[in-house]
Amino acid sequence: xxxxxxxxxxxxxxxxxxxxxxxxxxxxxxxxxxxxxxxxxxxxxxxxxxxxxxxxxxxxxxxxxxxxxxxxxxxxxxxxxxxxxxxxxxxxxxxxxxxxxxxxxxxxxxxxxxxxxxxxxxxxxxxxxxxxxxxxxxxxxxxxxxxxxxxxxxxxxxxxxxxxxxxxxxxxxxxxxxxxxxxxxxxxxxxxxxxxxxxxxxxxxxxxxxxxxxxxxxxxxxxxxxxxxxxxxxxxxxxxxxxxxxxxxxxxxxxxxxxxxxxxxxxxxxxxxxxxxxxxxxxxxxxxxxxxxx
Amino acid sequence: xxxxxxxxxxxxxxxxxxxxxxxxxxxxxxxxxxxxxxxxxxxxxxxxxxxxxxxxxxxxxxxxxxxxxxxxxxxxxxxxxxxxxxxxxxxxxxxxxxxxxxxxxxxxxxxxxxxxxxxxxxxxxxxxxxxxxxxxxxxxxxxxxxxxxxxxxxxxxxxxxxxxxxxxxxxxxxxxxxxxxxxxxxxxxxxxxxxxxxxxxxxxxxxxxxxxxxxxxxxxxxxxxxxxxxxxxxxxxxxxxxxxxxxxxxxxxxxxxxxxxxxxxxxxxxxxxxxxxxxxxxxxxxxxx
Amino acid sequence: xxxxxxxxxxxxxxxxxxxxxxxxxxxxxxxxxxxxxxxxxxxxxxxxxxxxxxxxxxxxxxxxxxxxxxxxxxxxxxxxxxxxxxxxxxxxxxxxxxxxxxxxxxxxxxxxxxxxxxxxxxxxxxxxxxxxxxxxxxxxxxxxxxxxxxxxxxxxxxxxxxxxxxxxxxxxxxxxxxxxxxxxxxxxxxxxxxxxxxxxxxxxxxxxxxxxxxxxxxxxxxxxxxxxxxxxxxxxxxxxxxxxxxxxxxxxxxxxxxxxxxx
Numbered sequence: 131x132x133x134x135x136x137x138x139x140x141x142x143x144x145x146x147x148x149x150x151x152x153x154x155x156x157x158x159x160x161x162x163x164x165x166x167x168x169x170x171x172x173x174x175x176x177x178x179x180x181x182x183x184x185x186x187x188x189x190x191x192x193x194x195x196x197x198x199x200x201x202x203x204x205x206x207x208x209x210x211x212x213x214x215x216x217x218x219x220x221x222x223x224x225x226x227x228x229x230x231x232x233x234x235x236x237x238x239x240x241x242x243x244x245x246x247x248x249x250x251x252x253x254x255x256x257x258x259x260x261x262x263x264x265x266x267x268x269x270x271x272x273x274x275x276x277x278x279x280x281x282x283x284x285x286x287x288x289x290x291x292x293x294x295x296x297x298x299x300x301x302x303x304x305x306x307x308x309x310x311x312x313x314x315x316x317x318x319x320x321x322x323x324x325x326x327x328x329x330x331x332x333x334x335x336x337x338x339x340x341x342x343x344x345x346x347x348x349x350x351x352x353x354x355x356x357x358x359x360x361x362x363x364x365x366x367x368x369x370x371x372x373x374x375x376x377x378x379x380x381x382x383x384x385x386x387x388x389x390x391x392x393x394x395x396x397x398x399x400x401x402x403x404x405x406x407x408x409x410x411x412x413x414x415x416x417x418x419x420x421x422x423x424x
Numbered sequence: 425x426x427x428x429x430x431x432x433x434x435x436x437x438x439x440x441x442x443x444x445x446x447x448x449x450x451x452x453x454x455x456x457x458x459x460x461x462x463x464x465x466x467x468x469x470x471x472x473x474x475x476x477x478x479x480x481x482x483x484x485x486x487x488x489x490x491x492x493x494x495x496x497x498x499x500x501x502x503x504x505x506x507x508x509x510x511x512x513x514x515x516x517x518x519x520x521x522x523x524x525x526x527x528x529x530x531x532x533x534x535x536x537x538x539x540x541x542x543x544x545x546x547x548x549x550x551x552x553x554x555x556x557x558x559x560x561x562x563x564x565x566x567x568x569x570x571x572x573x574x575x576x577x578x579x580x581x582x583x584x585x586x587x588x589x590x591x592x593x594x595x596x597x598x599x600x601x602x603x604x605x606x607x608x609x610x611x612x613x614x615x616x617x618x619x620x621x622x623x624x625x626x627x628x629x630x631x632x633x634x635x636x637x638x639x640x641x642x643x644x645x646x647x648x649x650x651x652x653x654x655x656x657x658x659x660x661x662x663x664x665x666x667x668x669x670x671x672x673x674x675x676x677x678x679x680x681x682x683x684x685x686x687x688x689x690x691x692x693x694x695x696x697x698x699x700x701x702x703x704x705x706x707x708x709x710x711x712x713x
Numbered sequence: 714x715x716x717x718x719x720x721x722x723x724x725x726x727x728x729x730x731x732x733x734x735x736x737x738x739x740x741x742x743x744x745x746x747x748x749x750x751x752x753x754x755x756x757x758x759x760x761x762x763x764x765x766x767x768x769x770x771x772x773x774x775x776x777x778x779x780x781x782x783x784x785x786x787x788x789x790x791x792x793x794x795x796x797x798x799x800x801x802x803x804x805x806x807x808x809x810x811x812x813x814x815x816x817x818x819x820x821x822x823x824x825x826x827x828x829x830x831x832x833x834x835x836x837x838x839x840x841x842x843x844x845x846x847x848x849x850x851x852x853x854x855x856x857x858x859x860x861x862x863x864x865x866x867x868x869x870x871x872x873x874x875x876x877x878x879x880x881x882x883x884x885x886x887x888x889x890x891x892x893x894x895x896x897x898x899x900x901x902x903x904x905x906x907x908x909x910x911x912x913x914x915x916x917x918x919x920x921x922x923x924x925x926x927x928x929x930x931x932x933x934x935x936x937x938x939x940x941x942x943x944x945x946x947x948x949x950x951x952x953x954x955x956x957x958x959x960x961x962x963x964x965x966x967x968x969x970x971x972x973x974x975x976x
Contacts, residue, residue, distance in 0.1 A: 162517055164524075204695075212698060215459050215520050216653075220698060223646040223691035234684050281838055286823070286831030286848065293813045293824040300811035303773060304825030305799035305891055314834060348524060355521075360815075393536055400532035406525025407507060410518040417518060 133258055136265050138377060140333055143268040144326045146369035148350045150275050150362065151322035157360040158283060159315050160295030162214040165205065165221030166323050166350055168228040169198040171342035173324025174331035175232060175239060178248045181332070187251060191328045198324020199317040201228075206316035210309050225344060233339040244338030251332050261333075268329060275322065276362050283362075291315060345399065349376070352402055355409045355416035364416075375401070426557040427679065435672030437564050440571035441633065443667035444626030445644060446651035447578060447660055448619045454595030454658035455615055456508060458519040459649060463623050464641030465527035470496040470624025471631035471640055472534050475543050485545065489628045493621040499530075500620025501613055509612070527642065535638040542635040545628075567629050574625050575664060578618070582660055587614055595658050646687055647674070650694035656707025665705060725784075726751040726895055726926050727772070727803070732781030734767050741767040743950035744781070749895065754917070754927045756941030756958070758934060760970060763947040765930045766808055769897050773805040774798045786894065802894035806901065808930075810880035812872035819868045821883050822855040823848075826890040851890075858886045862916060878905035882913065895926040902933045914940055938962065946970070 148166060155161040173194040180190035205224055209217050232239050239245065251267070252260040282288050293301050294308045301308060331337050349372055357368025379401065383394045409416050445463050452460040473492035474485075482488045503526055511519045552559040582588035590611055627641055651670045655662025670693055674686045681689065697704060727749040734742040742764045749755055757765050770776040772783055774795035783790040785803050793801075813821050828851060830836060830843035859865045862882045867875060872883055881901055888896055898917070902910045914936055921927055931937045937944065937958070944958040948970045954961045961967060 162520075208695060208698060211702065215516050216698060216702075218517070218520055219459055219461070219646070219649050220691075220694060223649070223687075223694055226646060227688040227691040230684060230688050234682070278838055282834075285837035285840075286828050286844065287833065287837040289816065289820055289824050290828075290832050292815045293821075296813040296815050297811045299775065299795070300807065300813070301825065302794070302796040303775070303799055303805055303807075304887060305796050305804070305827070306825065307794075307796045311832070318834075345528075348528070351521065392540065396532040396536035398532075399528050400536070403525040403528030403530075403532060407522050407529070410514075410522040410525070411507065411510060414514060414518065417515075417521075 133261065136261050138373060139265050140261065140268060140329075141376075142369055142373040143265070143272045144330050144333070145350065145353060145372055146272050146366055147275060147322055147326035147329070149354050149357070149365040149369045149372075150272070150279055151319035151326070152350055152354055153359060153362065153365040154279060154282070154315055154322075155319040157354070157365065158288065158295060159291045159312060160214065161209055161312060161316060161319075162218040163221050163316070163319065164218045164344070164347055164351075165223075165225035165228075167342050167344060167346040168221075168225035169201060169320040169323035170327040170330070170346065171225075171228055171232060171339075172201050173198040173327025174337050174342070175245070175327075176324070177328035178245050178331040178337055179238070181249050182245065182247070187249065187332065191325065194328035195321045195325040198327065199321030201324075202317045202320030203313065205320075206313035209312055209316060222344060222347075225342075225347060229339050229342050232342070239339075242338060242340070244336055245331075246336045248331050248335045248337065250335060251329070264329075264333065272366075276366065279362050279365075287311070345402065348402055348406065352405050352409070355413065356405070358416055375405075428676070429558045431675040431678065432672060433558070433560060434564075435675035436668060437568040437571075438633070438675070439668035439671035440568050440575065440664075441626055441629045442644060442647055442651055442671055443575055443664040444571060444622045444629070445641075445648040446655070446663040446667045447575070448623045448626070449648055450652045450655070450658060450660060450663040451591070451595075451615060452619055453652065455591065455612075456512070456519070458508075458516045458523070459652075460619070461520060461523040461645060462503065462526040462530065463619075463648060464643070464645035465530040466496055466500060466620055466623035467627030467630065467641035467644065468534060468636075468638060469499060469530050469627070469641075471627035471636045472538055472543075473624070474628045475545055475631060475636045476538065478546055479543075485547075489625060492628060493624040496624035496627075497617040497620035500623070501616045504612060504616040527645075531638050531642065538638075540638060542637045543631075544635055545632045547632060564633065567633050570625075571629055574622065578622060579660065581618070587611070591615060643687065646694065647671070647690040650690045650697070652704075653694055653702075654697050654704050656704030659704070659706040662704055662706035724751070725749060726753070726786060727928075728782075728784040729768075729772065730782040730784070732768070732771055732778045732783060734764070734771050734776060735779040740950045742771060742778075745947070745950075745952055746781075747945060747952065747955065749926055749928060751894070752921065752924055752926055754921045754929070754940055754942050756929045756931060756937040756944045757947060758931060758937055758944060759947035759953075762949070764950040765947055766899055768947070769805060769899055769928075769930065773803065773897055799891065799893075802891075803897070804888040804891055804893040804895070805897035806881065806884040806888060806899055808899040808903065810877065810884050812875070812880045812883050814871075814873040816872055817869050818859065818864055818872050818875070818883055818886075819852070819855055821872050822858060822886050822890050823851050825887045826851050826854070854890060855886075858889050861889075861919075862886050863912060878909040878913075881905060882909075882916075885913075885916070889920070893925060895928070896920075898927060898929045900930050900932065902931055902936055910936060934962065 148170065152163060152166060155163045176197045177190040177194035180193055181187055205221060208220055212220065233241050250260050252263040255263055290311060294311060298308055353368035353372035354365055356371045358364030379398050383389055445467055449460055449463050470492045473495050474488040477488040477491055478485065507522050507526065508519055511522055547563055550562045552561045582592060594611065630640060630644065647670060651666035652663050654670055655666025670690060673693065674689050677689045725748040729745060729747050731744045731746050732742060733740060733744050745768060759765050767776065771778040774793060785801055788801060790798055813824055816824060828847055830847040836844040859868055862885065864882055864886065867879065901913055917927060917940060929937060929941060941958055944961045945955045946953045946961055946967050953970055954964045954967050
């Protein structure tokens with residue numbers, strides 16, 4: 131029983147890291163990233179492949195974070211000149227391009243067969259203790275990232291990023307060039323997503339391209355909007371709401387007779403779609419909160 | 425050389441079909457000023473409606489397509505009335521997210537009831553014509569012809585009727601159009617009906633060319649968007665040109681990259697255009713930056 | 714901040730030479746030329762659609778001029794982005810105020826001010842000495858600007874909650890933080906209550922006396938007549954008349970363009 135809640139907790143914290151990353155990009159700086167899952171996938175596969183090749187986990191995690199961050203550089207540069215909807219579709223296209231590439235380059239990633247046997251973090255402690263330890267580690271890490279985000283938001287840099295998000299041309303008319311900052315924040319958010327991906331891979335121990343569909347990106351978006359974008363509280367709260375939704379749907383399947391697993395996936399997709407529509411219609415504050423300090 | 429011709433022909437045929445969703449997207453982009461990310465799933469809706477009607481006994485493929493187009497058109501208008509009209513005053517990202525959500529909703533309903541298996545239209549078996557190695561499937565020619573006819577009808581609508589003139593006026597200059605008293609409501613409904621219809625027809629044609637599956641439209645969303653950007657936002661001619669160029673480029677890339685990388689290539693084209701010449705071939709820069 | 718090489722040896726602060734802005738066949742600005750001396754206060758008037766704001770956009774860089782040259786303090790601005798032009802000392806405000814909505818009034822002034830020390834990722838997490846010191850300096854400066862503009866009362870109010878007139882003052886405050894040489898004010902009095910208009914006029918006069926050149930776009934001809942030493946009237950993209958306010962406003966063509974007389 132406890133093991134179940136620990137598992138839920140771990141996945142929640144992974145989503146929390148994703149949400150915190152997106153919150154930096156969109157909540158603070160208004161960069162519309164519809165390609166989060168790409169960096170999640172890059173982090174997952176990087177760490178998994180390195181670990182399976184014998185690299186110590188600490189190194190593989192760091193590499194995963196760095197590689198995901200650097201993969202954001204070309205996209206970040208693209209973002210400099212684009213209006214938000216173009217950036218959105220471009221990042222969406224990027225994430226699909228990454229997924230297809232992972233799927234096709236079987237020599238590296240084993241394609242649709244996936245990578246089994248990814249070593250767990252703290253494997254030496256035995257299965258249940260390993261998960262407990264992982265939960266504690268993730269909790270500490272998420273708290274650290276949350277703290278860092280709050281400090282960032284309240285700093286002069288945070289003020290600048292909020293100004294960029296509010297009205298970039300007006301800021302440029304004051305002599306500031308937002309370029310460097312937008313790219314930095316994009317890479318930072320991507321690195322966080324990569325780190326989350328590494329944790330994910332080493333928790334579920336098997337990854338394949340179908341786990342990295344755009345749906346994951348929009349799970350994170352949905353959570354962030356429901357919780358309230360622009361605040362750390364909102365990002366964390368959204369991750370919790372998201373977990374309740376995902377786990378809840380699992381239980382519903384057990385209660386409704388005659389619904390197969392496949393159909394359940396459709397129901398979940400419908401729920402996300404409906405949630406996105408309803409939230410944009412009836413909770414605009416979820417997307418556009420005004421003042422945000424924490 | 426022969427392989428080049430084969431790829432070229434295939435690219436042109438596919439380009440004519442992809443021109444339909446690209447056109448649908450560029451019209452909405454020009455008038456409502458947001459990328460309708462549900463376009464792909466509207467295509468899927470059209471394809472499934474037609475293929476199921478055919479399976480249920482509607483003998484005329486044309487009839488099934490017409491019904492599918494009408495049904496999808498109605499869904500499209502409903503989506504405008506219930507969702508996008510209300511989001512018009514909000515920042516565009518709201519409409520974009522809602523469109524993604526709508527697409528998910530459509531796709532989930534389809535996959536829930538119709539399953540994930542691939543379906544095929546019942547088409548007469550044909551043999552490819554062979555001109556010294558250059559192969560053309562008559563069915564593909566029919567598809568291309570159908571797409572062309574559809575495109576010509578839309579262009580007639582856009583350039584020879586007052587509805588089309590008003591649509592283009594609103595697209596070019598919304599403030600001026602409002603001031604000159606163009607009846608916005610009926611124009612919008614007409615637009616969204618049109619968008620639904622051409623998306624549905626595009627979906628049916630794609631389904632005929634290959635298979636019908638839930639990801640049919642979604643897989644063509646990025647290529648359609650890339651075609652629109654390449655051709656220039658808001659330019660109907662641009663959308664068709666962009667689709668043709670892009671699909672030919674996709675086909676020509678197959679010997680180098682393999683068939684599975686087509687979508688990656690379309691993303692590459694998109695990124696390149698956005699970096700070098702965001703206004704595309706025929707569009708205006710103000711809409712991009 | 715000044716560029717030592719002059720493309721045109723002159724004392725003009727700003728020289729606009731035959732600038733045109735053409736969009737799809739429509740000439741928003743048609744071969745406009747004028748000069749601005751240092752410390753001068755120039756007014757630009759004209760009916761809606763005369764091209765005034767487009768001209769500002771071309772000078773400040775938000776839009777590219779299709780033809781002509783713009784030279785500020787000896788530097789050719791043609792290839793420069795808006796932020797580069799601002800760093801040379803040429804700044805602008807906007808017709809519809811563009812305050813940073815998620816920031817307070819005080820923060821609005823700080824956000825635009827140069828702050829290398831504070832705007833770094835490392836400094837964001839670690840409160841370095843350099844960052845603290847710069848913050849203190851900027852904060853004091855911002856407070857004195859707010860004091861000057863009578864905005865001290867609303868220092869910590871979210872900028873989005875201010876009145877239209879106050880927002881315009883915030884925009885002015887933001888550009889003042891940059892210690893500019895020349896400020897382009899786009900309709901500063903539009904939608905502002907008369908009391909505030911008088912206050913704003915006084916601020917502009919004071920700043921002008923302190924050495925800042927101004928170009929003012931305004932419909933409010935009375936205010937413009939009081940403030941501007943020289944007036945340009947535009948009509949349909951080109952300059953109709955140029956000179957001292959009274960004679961320009963007496964000009965028959967100008968009166969016709971404004972349809973039956975001047976306010």
